Amino acid sequence: EVSITKFPADERKIIAKAHDKYKKARAGIINTRHGQIHTPAFMPVGTKGTVKAMLPESVQTTGADIILGNTYHLMLQPGAKRVFKLGGLHKFMNWSKPLLTDSGGFQVMSLSKLRKITEEGVIFNSHIDGSKFMLSPESSTEIQYLLGSTITMAFDECTPYPSTYEQAKSSMELTSRWAKRSRKAFYSRDGYGQFGIIQGSIYNDLRLKSALDLIELDFEGYAIGGLAVGEGQELMFKVLDYAPDLLPINKPRYLMGVGKPADIIGAVQRGIDMFDCVIPTRSGRNGQAFTKYGVVNIRNSKYKEDNTPLEEDCLCPACKNYTKAYLHYLVKVKEILGAMLMTWHNLMYFQKLMLRIREYIAQGKDFDFIS
Numbered sequence: 245e246v247s248i249t250k251f252p253a254d255e256r257k258i259i260a261k262a263h264d265k266y267k268k269a270r271a272g273i274i275n276t277r278h279g280q281i282h283t284p285a286f287m288p289v290g291t292k293g294t295v296k297a298m299l300p301e302s303v304q305t306t307g308a309d310i311i312l313g314n315t316y317h318l319m320l321q322p323g324a325k326r327v328f329k330l331g332g333l334h335k336f337m338n339w340s341k342p343l344l345t346d347s348g349g350f351q352v353m354s355l356s357k358l359r360k361i362t363e364e365g366v367i368f369n370s371h372i373d374g375s376k377f378m379l380s381p382e383s384s385t386e387i388q389y390l391l392g393s394t395i396t397m398a399f400d401e402c403t404p405y406p407s408t409y410e411q412a413k414s415s416m417e418l419t420s421r422w423a424k425r426s427r428k429a430f431y432s433r434d435g436y437g438q439f440g441i442i443q444g445s446i447y448n449d450l451r452l453k454s455a456l457d458l459i460e461l462d463f464e465g466y467a468i469g470g471l472a473v474g475e476g477q478e479l480m481f482k483v484l485d486y487a488p489d490l491l492p493i494n495k496p497r498y499l500m501g502v503g504k505p506a507d508i509i510g511a512v513q514r515g516i517d518m519f520d521c522v523i524p525t526r527s528g529r530n531g532q533a534f535t536k537y538g539v540v541n542i543r544n545s546k547y548k549e550d551n552t553p554l555e556e557d558c559l560c561p562a563c564k565n566y567t568k569a570y571l572h573y574l575v576k577v578k579e580i581l582g583a584m585l586m587t588w589h590n591l592m593y594f595q596k597l598m599l600r601i602r603e604y605i606a607q608g609k610d611f612d613f614i615s
């Protein structure tokens with residue numbers, strides 16, 4: 245049994261919608277060595293082996309099936325070999341469910357100093373102490389193995405936006421060569437998987453060529469890269485109107501870095517199954533709460549004597565036991581509990597959104613008005 249790719253037909257509830265806007269939405273289950281992932285799924289980001297301001301058991305109560313870890317940060321500190329020696333990232337951070345690790349390329353380009361891209365890989369200096377490192381398809385894949393990740397991401401180059409056709413073409417071709425090397429370096433085991441990442445920017449023929457190159461490598465799943473990099477929702481949806489259809493229908497499709505609730509809904513309607521985004525955690529720490537009434541900026545003085553919860557029917561600790569006045573105060577005085585409660589609420593909100601989307605798809609109902 246090849247494990248992770250199982251998108252069992254009987255479990256996959258694809259309901260053709262009355263009008264074509266929803267016919268691509270699908271709900272399913274991905275089976276892995278560390279448990280099941282109900283899709284469409286939202287993955288909270290746990291950059292440095294922790295979802296900031298949350299205990300792993302608290303993340304679990306929000307309904308998350310899988311969380312994301314960042315290779316770039318973990319390879320610098322505490323180091324992949326050390327995590328391996330300590331029993332792997334699952335044990336280290338006390339998270340026993342699926343873990344997806346990114347392959348580091350995207351963060352190297354945004355965080356490290358003095359980067360040099362060669363055919364071999366990316367040579368860079370650590371943003372922490374300036375020491376020299378190399379990330380390549382081989383080293384990235386090995387690091388993710390040492391971390392023990394359930395889903396390993398291929399080492400790609402995220403094509404910047406905007407890019408000319410020529411720039412996008414050569415970047416996509418590099419990603420295809422790196423995907424081949426990533427796939428070769430992957431140590432495949434039952435219940436573990438590796439996802440390829442297609443590039444090609446906004447050019448549909450490049451997206452097609454990227455998909456064909458990667459399908460040949462028979463990954464367990466596929467990510468659509470080079471999006472949510474400043475192109476805006478309209479252009480992102482324009483690419484998503486066709487890109488998911490270039491990928492195998494029976495394998496998971498992952499849209500990296502997305503997104504706000506409306507982005508997630510639009511992408512699910514276009515056939516995307518998996519998401520990750522720092523918005524619920526990062527904006528929570530900055531005082532933004534996602535609610536059915538819209539986004540609440542809790543630092544606004546209008547909340548300083550508001551004795552009501554963020555959402556009266558939300559089951560998270562912030563809503564069950566505290567008022568907006570208290571959250572307003574905690575965030576204003578930068579108390580750690582403020583970051584904890586706001587994060588917990590936002591993660592609960594995002595998981596509730598995904599649960600409702602999965603239910604609507606399973607019942608064959610339209611779901612574009614949920615936000």
Ligand SMILES: CCNc1nc2cc3[nH]c(NC)nc3cc2c(=O)[nH]1
Pocket residue numbers: 345346347348349350397398400401402403441468469470471472473500501502
């Ligand atoms: C897995 C590492 N590779 C990889 N990560 C990404 C992460 C992203 N995050 C966002 N918006 C927040 N766009 C992304 C694109 C890529 C991409 O094209 N590639």
Ligand SMILES: [Zn+2]
Pocket residue numbers: 554555558559560561562563564588589592
């Ligand atoms: Zn709440």
